Amino acid sequence: MLSFATSLSPGDRIGVTAPSAGVEAAAARRINFCVDWLRDAGYDVVVGDCMDGSGITSAPARARAEELTQMLCDPSIRCVVPPWGGETAIDLLDLLDWDALTAADPTWLVGYSDLSTILLPLTTRLGWATLHGDNLADTPYTPPSGLLPWLQIASGTGPHRQQDSGLVADWWRFEEDPQATVWKRVGTGTWSVHGGESLHVTGRLIGGCIETLCNLAGTPYGDVATFGRKHSKDGLIVYLEAAGDEAATICRNLHGLRLAGWFDHARAILIGRTSAPDNPVMTQREAVLDALAPLGLPIVFDLEIGHVPPHLPLVNGALATVTVEGDCHELVQELW
Incomplete structure (x- = not known):
């Protein structure tokens, strides 16, 4: 009834797309650094087309839904993470290809804030475990004593003790x-x-x-x-x-x-x-x-x-x- 994605390891491919808010100006420098940080940690990172930060969302709803569906269904992509949240990810929920997602193996989707809008139905509708943790912009921050990075949580079945x-x-x-x-x-x-x-x-x-x-x-x-x-x-x-x-x-x-x-x-x-x-x-x-x-x-x-x-x-x-x-x-x- 619940499906957990395959454990994530260095060398695996991580997809970056913005189902809600995109990236521009000083924020782009941060996201570019975070992409390079993941690559330096050994991950193969692919960045999608839906990343524009000039409006409230990174692209029209249908384009965002199609890119997210494609990444989640692509067996070569083991994890998808957004740059951050935003305001209106709810507009793509009924545009996601739920039939394709049902037929696919689970992929890690990571994030919080507006990404909760997508994380929760993937779990309640499909039974996919999803990861409420740092967005990409926060991923390079070193966790303080007691907490674990989301990359470690996604890397094994646990027990993960925090x-x-x-x-x-x-x-x-x-x-x-x-x-x-x-x-x-x-x-x-x-x-x-x-x-x-x-x-x-x-x-x-x-x-x-x-x-x-x-x-x-x-x-x-x-x-x-x-x-x-x-x-x-x-x-x-x-x-x-x-x-x-x-x-x-x-x-x-x-x-x-x-x-x-x-x-x-x-x-x-x-x-x-x-x-x-x-x-x-x-x-x-x-x-x-x-x-x-x-x-x-x-x-x-x-x-x-x-x-x-x-x-x-x-x-x-x-x-x-x-x-x-x-x-x-x-x-x-x-x-x-």
Whole structure:
């Protein structure tokens, strides 16, 4: 019921295409550096045609859908990664060739932010494991102690063990350093469990960016309720992160996911650290609790899984065990 792509190794081909936003100006220097960085690491990198950064998307929706489908179905390409997210990847979902994808062997698709819009339905509709991790622009950054690079997660079945890094970081602006490989340290943070001091739970991972995924609820591309029923024996661990919407909007979005059955088979909920603004009368944490605390599920806050770096890569479909007890803040993923 779940399919994991073949382990990725140096020498394998990685496809780069922009299903959402493209690249221009100073950003192009960063992406060129990242492509060269992957090549220096031993990978064969091919860059697609859909990369233009002059508009809100890199190309018309049909062209982006065709290029992404082609790369995911090409047996010589073992992994596809975008330069970054964007705004409207949702416009290509019904243009992807789902029949061709169903007939193809699974290929790693890696990214986060607007790429959640594509990662999630590949997992829920096709059973392909997908990797919620650094986009290409972030890939050269060295993970802090406790976290693993997505390249390592994609390179084997695990168990992949990661711990709370304690780091709150930021990106270097491309104009400052287009070749940055060390995160800009801005503070510290730690995971916390709502309603208790400890947690030990196992389930199948599914989730992504709240602002993009809320638009999929109730469509054939966001049927997490059915996915949960299929995997009810293992249960789900649903992870979510807010990119930038203020707290009341996030609250409404989370209520919508709840009403769509996203948490019906959940055993725990993971919430990413966020710099999104509070509402004048509601914090981001209160937004989560307003929508999800009535479910009675354990909620772990402030994981490194979103728009505040560094990044803890998660595999949609992986069997994960989350432990928060005393000094042990750990997430272990097994890819089977």
